[in-house]
Amino acid sequence: MPGLLSSMTAGRGVIFTLHHVVHPSGDAFQPNRLLEISPDFLRKAILRIRARGYDIVHLGEVAERLKDPKSGRFCVLTFDDGYRDNLEIAYPVLKELDCPFTVYVATSMPDGTAELWWRVLEIVVASRAHLELKLNGTPMGFPCETPDEKYKTYEAIYWWLRSQSQDDQRSFIRDLAMLHDIDMASMVRRMAMSWDEVSVLARDSLCTIGAHTVKHFALARIDADRARAEMLNSADILESYLPERPKHFAYPYGDPGSASQREFEIARECGFETAVTTRPGVLFTEHLDHMYALPRISLNGEFQAKRYLDGFLSGVPSLAFNKGRKLNIA
Ligand SMILES: [Zn+2]
Known part of the structure; x- marks a missing residue:
């Protein structure tokens, strides 16, 4: 534990993973609750992160921040998949607080063909x-x-x-x-942003749109050519609808069984600047050599998120890495 403690407090920055931002429901059965936070929690999290002296920055600034030893500690907020609630519920909060964010879009979501x-x-x-x-x-x-x-x-x-x-x-x-x-x-059309809606976010300088494959497959479990096609095609499709080609990529699911060395190499070959996993951890200067395997910390599910955020921001992290993550789809 002392090792974890000192290494955590020495971290330079953190990338948070989010999925849905929704108003909580009281249903007794919510197996995907781990993928949700409320807009109120999002607002509080942003305010607490800033109150602790962290800058919330664009994903594209991560390399510069890591290169400059004098730069302050930083956070990046990332939302996976391309859900409509990101636009309708999270975006007004992010806009009001002038908070940069990234949305990784699986292109089958706005295409209406995603299989959720x-x-x-x-x-x-x-x-x-x-x-x-x-x-x-x-x-x-x-x-x-x-x-x-x-x-x-x-x-x-x-x-x-x-x-x-x-x-x-x-x-x-x-x-x-x-x-x-x-x-x-119709489920996808209801839950996912349309291309017009993705474009609304893409036109705002607060938002970075990243790629997240086409079909949201665990890439390590398909052959290399197919994995490469999933990555490249998603970038091509995003580029065809949006002002620019995405520079950033998130591996679907993001755990070691879904993205590993082969996928990190393919992401580099595809020309992305960064690629994120869901392997938990904070960022160090050394991550400049691992820009295709950047760790993230989950802010999904308020109970879990509170624990992470409190631990992370207190400087005495008690992060139970890998616990409670079983249903954590990224
Ligand atoms: Zn995902």
């Missing part, structure tokens, strides 16, 4: 008292009457899906959606 499989699973488990599913060809029954049963069922199927090939995973979820009358296309 974790949300489909949530809706199905929420709406049923019992589920019969065939996993690995074996019919299985899952109780989902109480919130506790729903959480257990959700976790079991979620992790089974994460272990499948991603083509099988998506095909399973398409079948599940069809069986339960869930229209995935």
Whole structure:
């Protein structure tokens, strides 16, 4: 622990990961709650970060900050995927507080073709008292009457899906959606920003738009050519809709099983300036040699986020890295 303590306090900066900013709901079953914070929490977090003497800066300033030993400590706020609530709920707060931010857009989101499989699973488990599913060809029954049963069922199927090939995973979820009358296309149109909406953010100098692949696949689990195409195509598509080609990239999911040395190398070859993981950690000068594997700290889920933020800002971090992150989709 002393090592962690001294290294954390010696950090030069931190990149925070966020997803949704929404008004909290009182539902008992919210398996994706870890991906959400409220606008009130966002506002408080920004004010506390600044009150502690951190500058909130653009992602493009990270290298300069790390190169200059005299520059102050800094934070970067990043939002993954391209959710509409980023524009409708987070943006007014960010604008009012004059706070720079980055949105990593998976292009299938504004294209309306994204398969938000974790949300489909949530809706199905929420709406049923019992589920019969065939996993690995074996019919299985899952109780989902109480919130506790729903959480257990959700976790079991979620992790089974994460272990499948991603083509099988998506095909399973398409079948599940069809069986339960869930229209995935209208779900994406409701949850994701349109291209016009992404353009509103892109035109604001506070906002940096980064790439986040096309289909939101865990890149380490597909072959290299396909991983490269996912990265390059997403940059090409963003460039075709927006004023400039994205310089920054975020690996979907971002954990070591989803992005590793091969992907870091491909991101460099694709010409990005930075690429971020969800491996937890703060930034040191040494990260100038690892600009394609930058760590981030999750600000998802208010309970978890409070713990992170308090620890981080107190200078006596008690960050339980890797705990409570199981459902943390990036
Ligand atoms: Zn993501």
